[in-house]
Amino acid sequence: AQSVTQLGSHVSVSEGALVLLRCNYSSSVPPYLFWYVQYPNQGLQLLLKYTSAATLVKGINGFEAEFKKSETSFHLTKPSAHMSDAAEYFCAVTGGGADGLTFGKGTHLIIQP
């Protein structure tokens, strides 16, 4: 069984500041981990994924995440926030590629001008 905890339902940062969205997971098997972004009334867009290769994963739009097994974490970061980054971000875990995803509750990212 898998579970995901996203700390902070809302995160507010200034434009140009560092973005840090936290995700901790629990999995009984080696996990596949994902970050997705959702804009209002739209589906989910894949930002990046971890599938047991490099622990530092680079994604689209300048985002990256680091898999830390000892901390069971997969936090998402971006060095400099842009207004267009304002959206809902979901961390998700699965035990295998053919399994459904278990999502965290999401973090709403707010960018202050």
Next chain:
Amino acid sequence: GAVVSQHPSWVICKSGTSVKIECRSLDFQATTMFWYRQFPKQSLMLMATSNEGSKATYEQGVEKDKFLINHASLTLSTLTVTSAHPEDSSFYICSARSGATDTQYFGPGTRLTVL
């Protein structure tokens, strides 16, 4: 690449009627598709896993007789909400798994409103 479409994007229906939602992988074949449900300002909950040519696997608490899933081909899965009621109003999102990238790609979602 890896585009998934859903149709319709939104639908309004009367209580007691049935609604069919289509999910298509446009540029890849998907042996496995998934259906999720998302309530306003909440996360996505997996409803069922759909494998081409076989019966869908439903998550605990999801009524298989209410939410009929058919995975007719490697690029098409359908979700039919039977005898819909207002509590079935939600945002339904499908995903299709690409075997080449071992990743789920999501459709744009279908907003169902039952009056």
